[in-house]
Amino acid sequence: MTPTHPTIRFAGVSKAFRQRDGSSIQAVQAIDLDVPARQFVAVVGPSGCGKSTLLRLADGLITPDMGTVTIDGAAPVPGPRIGFVFQNFRLLPWRSVLDNVGFALEGSGYSPPDRRDRAMAQLRKVGLEAWADQYPAQLSGGMKQRVALARALVGDPDILLMDEPFASLDAQTRELMQEDLLRLHAERQPTVLFVTHSVDEALLLADRIIVMGRGAVLDDIEVDLPRPRSIEGLQGLPAYATLRARLWSQIRHLVLSDPASAFFGRQPG
């Protein structure tokens, strides 16, 4: 099957959530954003600015109050065509590693032996074939995240939605996972929306960075740094330092000017 490399489009999208006290929080507001086929887009911004909501709207897990979200012109439908990776893995503890990966193919027309074969092939790709019959509790955090990545990739998705997927990993594992993701993107070129708190991670991975603040898109930056990229290679580039400073000053300003932030009112250093 040839992936179709779809375009994701947000047009005038707003979404509010009702809180327990009956009030309502505007999670995203009047978002207009086009993500072209194959592009790797990182979304950065302070806590609570609506990044995860944007991903859940793109997956079809939630629907907008106003505006439309479309993938190639149609409303998104959760399923194997869209791979979703969460920060906290969300593996099913009562299922083996193999069954956690195969789970993503349930209901997609593959026979159980086909699902097993595909899940095993994907586990091989993330180096976890030998762990197929173990359970999530027996794995390290890095291994769990590789299982979650395998589960997202097993349907050969042409869209990958990743919500701080490496945030809970130790530094070395994170670097190795970033390398894997860069390789995967170069090989298969899925369209990626990647939420991160790390400016450096966004600059390492993305073609483009969206800065969000209080539910809105505040900046849209093209990352014209050469590929293939590595952290060491980027650090010597003046263009990297310039982009990093621009992103940091925006995020710092957003955090310091947010009354809900613990740093509210602190003067920029």
Ligand SMILES: Nc1ncnc2c1ncn2[C@@H]1O[C@H](COP(=O)(O)OP(=O)(O)OP(=O)(O)O)[C@@H](O)[C@H]1O
């Ligand atoms: N299901 C929900 N019910 C109620 N409020 C919600 C729900 N989901 C999100 N919110 C609220 O909407 C706002 C945006 O949340 P969202 O998770 O999208 O932000 P975020 O930028 O991903 O935050 P973080 O970086 O901390 O993960 C927050 O104020 C959050 O509390």
